[in-house]
Amino acid sequence: MSAWTGSEVKTIGAAIAGALVARLIIGEFGWRDLVAVAFMTVVYPFGEWAIHVQLLHLKPFRWRGRTVELPTAAAHREHQEHPERLDLVNFSPREALAILCLAVPVTAAPLALVLPLGPVVSAVVTAYVLVGAYEWTHFLIHTAHRPRSRYYRSIWRNHRLHHFKNEHFWHGITNTLGDRALGTYKDQREVRRSETARTLQPD
Ligand SMILES: [Zn+2]
Numbered sequence: 100m101s102a103w104t105g106s107e108v109k110t111i112g113a114a115i116a117g118a119l120v121a122r123l124i125i126g127e128f129g130w131r132d133l134v135a136v137a138f139m140t141v142v143y144p145f146g147e148w149a150i151h152v153q154l155l156h157l158k159p160f161r162w163r164g165r166t167v168e169l170p171t172a173a174a175h176r177e178h179q180e181h182p183e184r185l186d187l188v189n190f191s192p193r194e195a196l197a198i199l200c201l202a203v204p205v206t207a208a209p210l211a212l213v214l215p216l217g218p219v220v221s222a223v224v225t226a227y228v229l230v231g232a233y234e235w236t237h238f239l240i241h242t243a244h245r246p247r248s249r250y251y252r253s254i255w256r257n258h259r260l261h262h263f264k265n266e267h268f269w270h271g272i273t274n275t276l277g278d279r280a281l282g283t284y285k286d287q288r289e290v291r292r293s294e295t296a297r298t299l300q301p302d
């Protein structure tokens with residue numbers, strides 16, 4: 100994992116710029132671009148939730164007689180163990196590339212069945228901007244920066260509860276939509292303090 104460093108900004112910035120240039124070259128903008136942007140904006144919170152729950156919190160599993168831990172899960176466990184270490188907050192270059200080159204195209208691909216290439220690329224641009232927002236927001240939440248706006252306070256609280264109260268709830272970083280829709284947004288008084296919030300070991 101790396102801090103919110105130059106390389107992180109460069110990788111995501113280059114992805115946004117590249118996709119944007121591709122979109123401009125294709126041309127022919129229209130209402131379908133709005134549909135594509137709306138699609139990605141609606142799907143994104145659930146993607147953020149699913150990656151956090153399914154990939155980052157995946158427990159080590161047995162495979163061919165060996166115990167395997169996904170690199171993403173190992174990195175996230177380290178982050179949960181040391182939430183104060185800013186060098187462990189953001190994705191490693193490899194993780195960032197996997198999201199930009201794999202997760203985003205796979206999510207945008209179904210659009211190609213119903214929309215021309217231009218709007219599909221618009222969806223990719225949208226996703227890259229959202230991934231950039233995710234990385235920046237996650238980093239900011241772990242700094243000493245205090246929330247001032249209501250919205251930022253709500254996501255700041257959400258993520259801190261995930262780290263310090265119970266790791267099975269409050270998975271959203273940039274929003275709480277996924278948590279609210281999928282049952283992991285609770286009044287913190289109703290949730291017991293988890294012994295494993297920092298270690299992510301099985302209870
Ligand atoms: Zn965190």
Ligand SMILES: [Zn+2]
Binds near residue numbers: 151155175179261266
């Ligand atoms: Zn987590």
